[in-house]
Amino acid sequence: MRKNFGAKPLLYPQPVLIIGTYNADGTPNAMNAAWGGISEEKEITICIDSAHKTAENLLQRGAFTVSMATADYVAACDYVGITSGNQVPDKVARAGFHTTHSPLVDAPLIDELPMVLECRVISYDTDTCRLVGEIVNVSADERVLDAEGKIDPAKLRPITYDAVHHHYLVLGEKVGNAFSDGKQLK
């Protein structure tokens, strides 16, 4: 028996994307977004309300970064989501984050968040809130790499947004192999 919940933005998993931009004066800004994901081979799409300082910033510089929020920095990642960059222009520093200018795009890397997508703005439509970005590069700190030099989610510990309970859930263990486990049914 199924229970109906109506028309709601519920999905598992939802990401916790920390979007980094520069304010006009060069101070870094960051916000927290759950409505988005990969939309093509080298493209990410995220819904950003035009009221956010982030929207203004990414249009001015044509660039942004997307860091994965992690279990090690839950409070700081939540803080940048509940504090407005319009009212607290130094919110990134107040969160305890430090930043480095991306070598590839005009946007900040957050030193504490080990995995990031460096993106150029392809388009942004304030009516639909749709920001489309070109993924120029993915980079990750060596401390979250596995023995083969690949990003290890067990070290990264990315968090996800549970929209039903407003919880953050960490990504869990491996339960299968993609493009492989289904072969037994062929």
Next chain:
Amino acid sequence: MRKNFGAKPLLYPQPVLIIGTYNADGTPNAMNAAWGGISEEKEITICIDSAHKTAENLLQRGAFTVSMATADYVAACDYVGITSGNQVPDKVARAGFHTTHSPLVDAPLIDELPMVLECRVISYDTDTCRLVGEIVNVSADERVLDAEGKIDPAKLRPITYDAVHHHYLVLGEKVGNAFSDGKQLK
């Protein structure tokens, strides 16, 4: 020290979305997609290559469902991702899935997958692969509800796609409260 991986579609988490549609003759079809997510309050956006049977089907019926792939059905969810509906029109049955017609949209619910979004097609652009759907309803089987009648991710056990290792990872435990944990930094 950060390591660069280049322009790749890497993000944690990525969903495993099982998209249900009806073929022209009424048999159910399903495919597996990782590039998508919530894009607005009542909207989901997913990249669907136009070569998929799903693309043809959802345009003909104007509807589709999006079930969360679960750890309990990893092999079946992977199977519908590696088998083409153009070549195996009864792939849903071969996966061991059973279906029920959605009471709200002209698309199938997969009985084995407890949580589903029932969607109407808003737009589909074959050039960008962008399918935008209106979320008409979210429903979930009672067996995955918690004591308050809400969807319980620990019972649902949704899986996610690890694009770095091509693994499926189950969603893990709670590590924080959204809109709350950041207050300590205010």
